Amino acid sequence: xxxxxxxxxxxxxxxxxxxxxLLRDLLxxxxxxxxxxxxxxxxxxxxxxxxxxxxxxxxxxxxxxVRSDDESRIRHTxxxxxxxxxxxxxxxxxxxxxxxxxxxSHDEVLRVLRVCSGHRVAVVPFGGGTSVVGGLSADGHGFxxxxxxxxxxxDRLVSLDTESMVAELGPGLxxxxxxxxxxxxxxxxxxxxxxxxxxxxxxxxxxxxxxxASAGYGGFGDMVVxxxxxxxxxxxxxxxxxxxxxGPDLRQVILGSEGAFGVIxxxxxxxxxxxxxxxxxxxxxxxxxxGAAALxxxxxxxxxxxxxxxxxxxxxxxxxxxxxEIGEPVAGAGCLxxxxxxxxxxxxxxxxxxxAAVLSELGGTCLGxxxxxxxxxxxxxxxxxxxxxxxxxxxxxxxxTAGFWAVLPRLYEAVRAALTASLGxxxxxxxxxxxxxxxASLYFTVVTAQEEDPVAQWERAKxxxxxxxxxxxxxxxxxxxxxxxxxxxxxxxxxxxxGEILRGIKERLDPEGVLNPGALIPSF
Ligand SMILES: Cc1cc2nc3c(=O)[nH]c(=O)nc-3n(C[C@H](O)[C@H](O)[C@H](O)COP(=O)(O)OP(=O)(O)OC[C@H]3O[C@@H](n4cnc5c(N)ncnc54)[C@H](O)[C@@H]3O)c2cc1C
Numbered sequence: 342x343x344x345x346x347x348x349x350x351x352x353x354x355x356x357x358x359x360x361x362x363l364l365r366d367l368l369x370x371x372x373x374x375x376x377x378x379x380x381x382x383x384x385x386x387x388x389x390x391x392x393x394x395x396x397x398x399x400x401x402x403x404x405x406x407v408r409s410d411d412e413s414r415i416r417h418t419x420x421x422x423x424x425x426x427x428x429x430x431x432x433x434x435x436x437x438x439x440x441x442x443x444x445x446s447h448d449e450v451l452r453v454l455r456v457c458s459g460h461r462v463a464v465v466p467f468g469g470g471t472s473v474v475g476g477l478s479a480d481g482h483g484f485x486x487x488x489x490x491x492x493x494x495x496d497r498l499v500s501l502d503t504e505s506m507v508a509e510l511g512p513g514l515x516x517x518x519x520x521x522x523x524x525x526x527x528x529x530x531x532x533x534x535x536x537x538x539x540x541x542x543x544x545x546x547x548x549x550x551x552x553x554a555s556a557g558y559g560g561f562g563d564m565v566v567x568x569x570x571x572x573x574x575x576x577x578x579x580x581x582x583x584x585x586x587x588g589p590d591l592r593q594v595i596l597g598s599e600g601a602f603g604v605i606x607x608x609x610x611x612x613x614x615x616x617x618x619x620x621x622x623x624x625x626x627x628x629x630x631x632g633a634a635a636l637x638x639x640x641x642x643x644x645x646x647x648x649x650x651x652x653x654x655x656x657x658x659x660x661x662x663x664x665x666e667i668g669e670p671v672a673g674a675g676c677l678x679x680x681x682x683x684x685x686x687x688x689x690x691x692x693x694x695x696x697a698a699v700l701s702e703l704g705g706t707c708l709g710x711x712x713x714x715x716x717x718x719x720x721x722x723x724x725x726x727x728x729x730x731x732x733x734x735x736x737x738x739x740x741x742t743a744g745f746w747a748v749l750p751r752l753y754e755a756v757r758a759a760l761t762a763s764l765g766x767x768x769x770x771x772x773x774x775x776x777x778x779x780x781a782s783l784y785f786t787v788v789t790a791q792e793e794d795p796v797a798q799w800e801r802a803k804x805x806x807x808x809x810x811x812x813x814x815x816x817x818x819x820x821x822x823x824x825x826x827x828x829x830x831x832x833x834x835x836x837x838x839x840g841e842i843l844r845g846i847k848e849r850l851d852p853e854g855v856l857n858p859g860a861l862i863p864s865f
Contacts, residue, residue: 342470342539344380344416345429346728354722356729363659368768370735370790377430377732385414385437390486394460398442398488401452406443406494413441417465417489420472421536421724422826423738424796426731436478438465438489445494447606450571453490454604458573458853463487465857466600468544469515471536473739474824476548476599476860484858492543495606498522507566508612512543512605528612531558531647531683534820538721543605549597551782551820553720555775556640557647557683558613560820562596567609570595572602572850580609594846599822600857602850616683620693621648623712624678624705629653630750632676633773633781635703637746640776642699644692648681649776650716653753656770656786678705679716730788736795737788740803742810743819745780752813753783759809763802764789775819782819823861832863839863 343350356364364370388409399407408414414437419425444450457464463484465477481487495511496518502508508528510519516537523529532545532552540550545561546568552558567580579592595602626632632651639645657677680696682689697707730737744752753771760769767789775782792798807830810817817823817830832840840863847854847862 342416343728344412345377345426346731347421347426347724348538352725354725354729356726356733360730361733364730364733364735364788364790368735368766368788368790370733372734375431378432380412380415383411383415383429383432383434385411385418385434388439388486389481390439390462390488391460394456394462394485395440397456397460398440398453401456402442402444402449406445407440408443409440414438417441417467417470417477417491419478420470420474420476420824422473422475423727423731423736424799425473425475425478426728427736427795430731436480438479439481439486441467441489441491443491443494447495447569447571447576450490450492450495450604450606451576453488454571454573454855457488457855458851461485461853462855463858464600464604464855465489466543466547466604467491468512468541468547469536469539471540471544472548472822472824474548474818474821475826476822476824476857478825479857480859484855490604492541492604492606495543499607501526501528501612503528506612507609509607509609510542512541512546512608514542516540516542516545523612524615527615529615530564530610530612532561532564533720535721535724542608542610546596546605546608547599548822549820551775553650553774554648554681554683556645556649557681560775562593564610565592565596565608566611568592568595568605569607570603571606572604573853573855574850577603597822599824599861601847601861602856604856616647616685616689618686618689619681619683619717620689620710621679621681621713621717622693622710623708623716624680624700625675625708626651626678626703626705627675629676629753629771631704632678633746633749635678635700635705636773636776636781638699638703639696640781641778644695644699645776646680646692646696647683648679650679650772650774652677652772653770655768656772659768659770677708677712679713681713681717734791735788736791736799737786738799739784739786740806741782741784741819741821742815742817743775743780743782744813744815748814749781749783752810752815755809755813756783756785756806756815759806760785760787760802763805764798783815784819825859828859828861828863831861835863 418437467489492513496513499509551560570577657674
C-alpha cells in the first residue's frame with residue numbers, strides 16, 4: 342500500500358485530459374507548487390515510550406514483532422481520509438505511534454493489553470489502516486506513549502463448518518484474501534466495500550462496514566455470528582447460536598466499537614455458496630427522484646437485486662460510476678442505475694425479469710449489460726483517481742449518511758446546499774448504494790479547488806455539513822463510522838444518556854482508558 346496514497350503504487354493512474362480541463366475550467370484548480378514528499382524525508386516525532394516498556398512488549402510478542410523504525414511508524418500514522426493523505430503528502434507524521442506491535446495470538450493480544458494498561462500506554466488497534474474518519478490517529482497526550490496494535494499476523498482461515506455455513510477467520514485477513522481463501526472452497530462472504538483490497542475483517546466489524554452488494558448479502562454486521570474479543574479486563578466470547586433471546590445481544594456492543602472497547606481477535610462469519618452467475622446491467626431514469634422511487638419500490642416490495650445503486654445527475658454526467666470512462670461526456674445522461682444479480686442461473690433470470698418489470702413500469706430504460714459491466718470492472722478504481730486529483734491541486738473527498746425514505750430528498754438537497762455554500766463552487770456528486778425497506782444511504786463525492794490550507798478548508802465544510810445532517814434527521818454515518826472526525830455529531834445523535842452508557846461500558850472493559858483514546862466515545 343502506498344504510504345501517502347491508495348493502493349499498489351503500480352496501479353497509479355494519469356488523469357485524462359478531459360478531467361484536467363474540467364478541473365481547470367469548471368473548478369479553477371491550479372497546480373500545487375509542492376509535490377508529495379518522499380518517505381525518506383519524513384521525520385516522525387521522537388519515541389517517548391520507555392525502553393523498559395518496549396522490552397516488556399518484546400517479551401510478549403518476540404523482538405521482531407515490536408517495530409519502532411521510522412517506516413513502520415509512518416505507515417501506521419493515520420488512515421486514508423483525504424485530510425490524512427494531504428497531511429502525509431506534506432510530510433506531517435506528527436501522530437505516528439511510538440511503536441508497532443504485532444501479536445501472533447489472542448493470548449498475546451491479552452498480554453499486550455495488560456502491559457499497556459499497566460503503564461498507561463495508549464493502544465490503537467490497527468487493521469488495514471483504511472479508516473476515513475480519523476479512527477487511527479491517537480493523541481498520546483496524558484499517556485506514557487502510543488502503540489499501534491497491528492492484527493496483521495492474525496490472518497488465518499481458522500476453521501470451516503460447511504454444515505452450518507460458518508467460517509472462523511482471523512481479524513487481520515484483508516477482504517480480498519478472505520474471499521480468495523473462501524473462493525477456493527466454493528464459498529463467499531459477499532462483502533465487497535470499495536476498500537476491499539486492503540481493509541481487514543476486524544476493521545469491517547469494528548467500523549460496522551457495508552459492502553457494495555449489501556442489498557443481497559447485508560452489511561458486515563449481518564454476517565457476524567460470533568467473535569472473540571481481548572480486553573484489558575480479559576476475554577469476551579460472543580455468539581453461540583444463530584439467534585438468542587438470552588438478554589441483549591452483546592455482539593452489537595462490539596460491532597462499531599472502533600477499537601475503544603477491545604481488540605477483535607477472531608470472527609465467526611456466515612458464508613454462502615459462491616454464485617454461479619453474476620449479471621450486472623444499467624438503467625436510465627430521467628431524474629434522481631424518479632430513480633429513488635424505483636429503488637424504494639424494489640426495497641419495499643421486491644425483488645431486490647444483489648447490487649442496487651443510483652447515481653444522481655451530476656455523478657452520472659461525470660461518469661464516476663464507470664471510472665474507465667470518467668470525464669467522457671454522456672449524451673442524455675439522466676441518472677444511472679446499476680442493478681446486479683448474483684446466484685444460480687434460474688434465480689438470476691427470474692429475479693432480473695421481475696425487477697426489470699418494476700424498473701420499466703416506474704420509468705426506467707434498460708441500457709443493457711455494458712454500463713453494469715463497466716461499473717463492475719471499475720468498482721475498486723476510484724480511490725486511485727483521488728491521488729491523481731490531489732497531485733493536480735484538487736481536493737476530492739467523500740461523506741455519507743442515511744435516512745428514512747421520507748427525509749431522504751430533503752437530506753440530499755440540504756447536504757448539497759451546505760457543501761456548495763461552504764466550498765464556493767465545488768462539484769458535488771451523490772449516489773444511493775445501500776437500500777432498505779425503510780430508507781437508504783446517500784454517498785457524496787466532492788471535488789473542489791484547494792485553498793492554501795486544504796485541510797482547514799475541508800474541516801470547515803465538514804463541520805457545517807455534519808450539523809446539517811443531524812438537523813435534517815440523517816445519521817452521521819451509514820458505514821464509515823465515528824472515529825475522531827464524527828465524535829461531536831455522534832454525541833448529538835445519541836444524546837447525553839447514550840454517551841453515558843458508552844462511557845460506562847468503556848470504564849468496565851478498559852479502566853485505564855488506553856484503548857484508542859479520543860475515538861468514538863463522546864466526552865461531553
Ligand atoms: C478508498 C476507500 C474506500 C472505502 N470504501 C468503503 C466501503 O465501500 N464501505 C465501507 O464500509 N467502508 C469503506 N471505507 C472505510 C474503511 O475501509 C472501513 O471503515 C473498513 O471497515 C476499515 O477497515 P480496516 O481494516 O482498514 O480498519 P482500520 O482502518 O485499520 O481501523 C478502523 C477502526 O477499527 C479499529 N480496528 C481495526 N481492527 C480492529 C480489531 N481487530 N479489533 C478492534 N478494533 C479494530 C481501529 O482502531 C479503527 O478505529 C473505505 C475507505 C477508503 C479509504
